[in-house]
Amino acid sequence: MQSELLFAYCCLISVGCYTNTFNIGILLEEGSQEYIQEAVDIIEKAVNERIFTLFRDCSFHPIFTFVSSNNFEQLRQKVCELSDAGAVVLLGPSNREFAMLIEPLCRELGIAYIKYHWDPVYSKAEETNSSYVINLFPTSQYSILLDRLLSHWKWDYFTFVYTNKEAPRQLSPVLSRTVVTPSLLMVDDSTEQGLMIAALALRGICDRRFCWVKRNRVIIDMSPNNTLRFLDAALKLGMISIHNWFVVSSLDDLDNHLEQYVHNTMRLSLITIWKGDIDPLIHDRDKIKELYNSWLRKIGHSRITPFKDFAYIFDAILTSCHLNHPLPKARSCRSSSTSNNSKSLHVRTVRGLTGLLSFNDNGDRLDNQLQIWEFGMDGTALNTGTWSSDRTGAKQLTMRAASIPGTQEYDINRRHQARVLRVSTIAERPYIMEKVLPNGKAAPFSL
Structure with missing residues (x-):
């Protein structure tokens, strides 16, 4: 009995001992990010089948929705659909313009939002209201x-x-x-x-x-x-x-x-x-590498940046699994009141494909390379x-x-340090005038 109580207590205080399946909303750009859906699908299968120890007891269900890249009015409707479908975490898309509109919506609804691109930092007042937002990119x-x-x-x-x-x-x-x-x-x-x-x-x-x-x-x-x-x-x-x-x-x-x-x-x-x-320090490295290669074979050579695309969505899901679960239920868009949840997002530190995943209270990346x-x-x-x-x-x-042979900096330093005396005859350099010595004789060569 005591051991069961101890286990239950550990599950309550640990962010990694969350066994119930939770919903992740995946917001993607229509016609250009279907390859991300392929990545999420194979990650979901591997995680839910407990192939990785990295995700511990996490189980998740992705809910996909697509938005047109030039239809910003459609964003609110799509975010509301994800919220009504039970999503407690929202990922993507990797678009700065979209993120600027998604963040206030997520704060209003009480949904955790994980993004992964450079984003401008505004006033301190706005930073303090960003407890629902986590950025994997070290802005x-x-x-x-x-x-x-x-x-x-x-x-x-x-x-x-x-x-x-x-x-x-x-x-x-x-x-x-x-x-x-x-x-x-x-x-x-x-x-x-x-x-x-x-x-x-x-x-x-x-x-x-x-x-x-x-x-x-x-x-x-x-x-x-x-x-x-x-x-x-x-x-x-x-x-x-x-x-x-x-x-x-x-x-x-x-x-x-x-x-x-x-x-x-x-x-x-x-x-x-x-x-x-792939980082040799990450757990399940060989399994992750195999998963990544299987995704590459599936999408072919259509992507310019396959590793970055896969690594950020992988780490976004990994971060979702290491949040302080259970996350509160999101407010419905039909409700007239805004979310009054003041609970900050806390992430259990874990090593992902982009390095050590640790964040401050504002959701900014701390450890990075x-x-x-x-x-x-x-x-x-x-x-x-x-x-x-x-x-x-x-x-x-x-x-x-400067110390790596073959770099331009190394080559420049080598040429600057080299001492070369070039001697040329007048025949080789006819445009150099002859120098007449005091005794009337011409110099046989010029420097």
Whole structure:
């Protein structure tokens, strides 16, 4: 009897001892995110069949609904449908514009909302009301990383290319430090010509600022597809060369979809969660890898960023299972009152595909790691740095490019350190005038 009471008590205080099935609402973009539904389906089957120890006793049932990417009015109706269907957690879609409308709805209805993309941080008053929201993407840490990286690379000027009007908020730490204001280039991606027009504008900015004397430095903050389209437009305009340096953050890696750029000695840097393989520290690593590969075989090669897509939805479900269950029932949209639930979301710390999942009271990511990759001189993808932060507030950027053979930084340092004396005859360099010595004889060669 005592052992049964002890077990019951442990189940009450533990966020991982929740055996009842709960409903997760999955909100996806119509016509473009069916592959996420495929991922959720195979994760649900594996979790509910207890294949993973990582999820402990969790069981969940997904409720899918799709919304048109240009129909923001439809969002409230879809969220209400998920709430009425019994969803206590809402995931997705990975769209900043949607998230800005979904968050207040979830607070109003009392539904936990888990997102996984960069999102602007507004006033402190809004942060304190975000107890229903958890973000797997380390928004504030990413902005600090950008500042540290640009400081390490000694960037005194650059152009920021983006599609979402909120994106320049990422640069707040950079703008507070630098004297020169970067050029902001907003792209209209609604037409096929929009990316080419933006690339032409970028070349014009560089021409006016004479940046070709050094290097054309560019940060691209766009979707994976738009990033590739913009690089293709830059290639057609002759901006894929050693005189250009692009930093991107929406791709998985530098091994795929970039084959046409590997022989142009362009410097391309990538900020990503991809370490080169699935984290060896995660529990059930081999089983997760097998699950991921089975999903890849199912969807084929249609996705530009398969690992990031799978990792974030996997970790969103994992986070849902480690919330402080049982979660309160959501308020109905037909009710005239708002939710009065003041209970904050607490997540049991667990290691997922994107690293250690731990959050503060505002739902911001605490522990995280981001990798910096770069094209080598021969086009090989090289892991040149790591950014890490933890719950103690410690932040560290470790850059290794200068010590890795094949990187542009290593090559530049090697050439600067080399001492070469070039001797050429007048016959080789006829445009160098002969030097007549005091005795009237001409010098036999020139330096």
